[in-house]
Every structure is written in structure tokens, then in C-alpha cells.
Amino acid sequence: MRTINPMDDVVEAFEEEGAALDVFLSSLDGEQWQHPSSCEGWSVADVVLHLAQTEESVVATFEEGGAGRPFAKHVAEAASAIGGTVDALADAAVVAERPDDPLEALERWRVAHRRGLEGFKNAGPSDRLNWIAVPLSARTLVTTRLSEHWIHSMDIREPLGDPVPDTDRLRFIARLAWRTLPYAFGRVGEDAPSVALRLAGPNGDVWSFGDDDAEVTITGPAGDWCRLAARRMTPPESTSVTAGDRADRVLELVRTYA
Numbered sequence: 001m002r003t004i005n006p007m008d009d010v011v012e013a014f015e016e017e018g019a020a021l022d023v024f025l026s027s028l029d030g031e032q033w034q035h036p037s038s039c040e041g042w043s044v045a046d047v048v049l050h051l052a053q054t055e056e057s058v059v060a061t062f063e064e065g066g067a068g069r070p071f072a073k074h075v076a077e078a079a080s081a082i083g084g085t086v087d088a089l090a091d092a093a094v095v096a097e098r099p100d101d102p103l104e105a106l107e108r109w110r111v112a113h114r115r116g117l118e119g120f121k122n123a124g125p126s127d128r129l130n131w132i133a134v135p136l137s138a139r140t141l142v143t144t145r146l147s148e149h150w151i152h153s154m155d156i157r158e159p160l161g162d163p164v165p166d167t168d169r170l171r172f173i174a175r176l177a178w179r180t181l182p183y184a185f186g187r188v189g190e191d192a193p194s195v196a197l198r199l200a201g202p203n204g205d206v207w208s209f210g211d212d213d214a215e216v217t218i219t220g221p222a223g224d225w226c227r228l229a230a231r232r233m234t235p236p237e238s239t240s241v242t243a244g245d246r247a248d249r250v251l252e253l254v255r256t257y258a
Contacts, residue, residue, distance in 0.1 A: 007125050014142055020153070024156070025106055037156055038154065047152050048156075050152070144256065144257060147173045154227075166222070170202065175209055181250065185253055195210050196208075196210030199218075199221065214244075215246065216242065216250050225254075228254055
């Protein structure tokens with residue numbers, strides 16, 4: 001009899017997200033690999049390299065106890081850029097390791113992604129892992145990896161005219177964004193209000209998070225909420241309906257990443 005791991009559902013979703021991205025990337029020609037992505041200054045190949053580098057950090061988290069080693073050699077470049085932020089670190093790493101052949105980045109991502117998945121499949125949901133910005137539980141980290149792959153799939157596919165379809169995998173990303181609202185507000189020195197989400201999933205079912213008496217209520221498509229959290233949609237572009245005095249602030253600060 002197979003033992004059910006509480007991580008199975010989100011790890012399966014992450015594996016499916018990666019498989020969908022792999023199918024798309026496998027169809028690209030040389031010109032498409034060099035096409036500008038939605039990430040400023042990065043080509044499609046650059047985005048895949050970034051995913052490879054961050055998946056290698058996942059592997060280092062499991063095998064070496066911390067995510068920093070793969071990026072350590074790029075810290076000096078990042079520190080001399082825009083204040084040494086995580087974004088600057090990521091950009092420095094991409095600039096330093098761009099291969100001549102983008103298929104090298106694809107294979108590098110595939111190898112690291114497979115190894116990271118194995119780590120997640122063998123982890124307990126509450127295992128604490130030393131991630132780049134803050135320690136995270138294994139379940140939270142795999143959900144952030146699902147989110148990042150979904151976000152960057154949009155960054156790759158939309159400029160190439162093949163938008164990513166919304167799937168039920170967004171449920172995990174929607175919940176992540178909801179659960180991390182206290183963190184998002186804390187970063188700007190504010191207390192988060194209680195928030196209730198009543199979202200329409202891609203198949204028409206309702207995804208509910210939070211109590212009915214919450215200070216802020218947000219209803220609308222799950223895809224809009226997730227894109228707001230991913231910073232791939234602005235509040236005026238969203239069809240979300242809000243209630244509560246601080247609802248606008250929630251839409252402004254929600255995020256899926258540390």
C-alpha cells in the first residue's frame with residue numbers, strides 16, 4: 001500500500017507545470033530562443049537560464065543546507081549594481097553565465113529540475129529549508145517554485161503569441177499569495193488586515209480562503225488574483241471586486257515571493 005505524503009498534491013502540480021513548460025521549450029527554434037521575454041533585458045533563453053540557476057539553488061538547499069552557493073560568485077557584481085537586491089543578484093548571475101547555445105540552459109534546467117523534484121518528493125511539508133531570503137517550509141518552497149515557473153512561463157510564452165492557459169494549479173499559487181499577506185505588509189511596516197478570497201477557478205468552481213467576517217473581501221477570477229500577486233497585472237487591469245477599507249492596499253502589496 002502506497003503511503004500518501006502530504007506534499008504529494010503540490011509536488012505533482014509543480015511537476016506538471018515543469019512538464020508543460022518543457023513541452024513548449026522543446027518546440028522553439030533558434031530565433032524564438034533569442035526573442036525578448038517579458039522580463040526587461042532578458043531573452044527567452046535568459047529566463048530559462050534563470051530558472052536553471054534557481055533550481056540549482058533548490059538542489060543546493062537539499063544537498064548542502066543552503067541556497068546561496070550557486071549564486072555566491074555573483075554577489076560582488078550584484079552588490080555593485082542596484083543595491084545588491086535579489087533582482088540584481090539574479091541579473092548578475094544570468095549575465096555571467098549566458099551560454100552560446102540556449103539548449104545548454106534548457107538541459108541545465110532539466111537536470112536541476114529533476115533533482116529538485118526528488119528532494120521535494122522525499123521531504124516532509126514542515127521541513128525547514130534555508131532558502132535565499134528567508135527559511136521556508138518545504139511545502140511553501142515547492143509552492144513558490146511552482147509560482148515562479150508559472151510566472152516565467154507567462155514571461156516566455158506571451159511575447160511569442162502563445163499565452164499560458166489557466167489551470168487548477170493556480171489554486172496553490174492563490175493560497176500562497178493569501179497566506180503571505182502578513183509578510184508582504186510587514187515588509188512595509190504595516191499590519192495586514194484579515195482577508196477573505198472568493199475566487200472563480202478556471203473550471204468555474206469557487207476557491208474560498210478566509211472567514212466571512214474578514215476586514216477585506218476579494219472576489220473574481222483566480223487568474224487575476226494570481227497575476228496581481230505575480231506583478232504581471234496591475235489593480236486597474238484586474239476584474240477583481242473588492243470590499244473593505246484596505247482592499248486597495250491588499251491588491252497593491254500582495255505577492256507570491258519573498
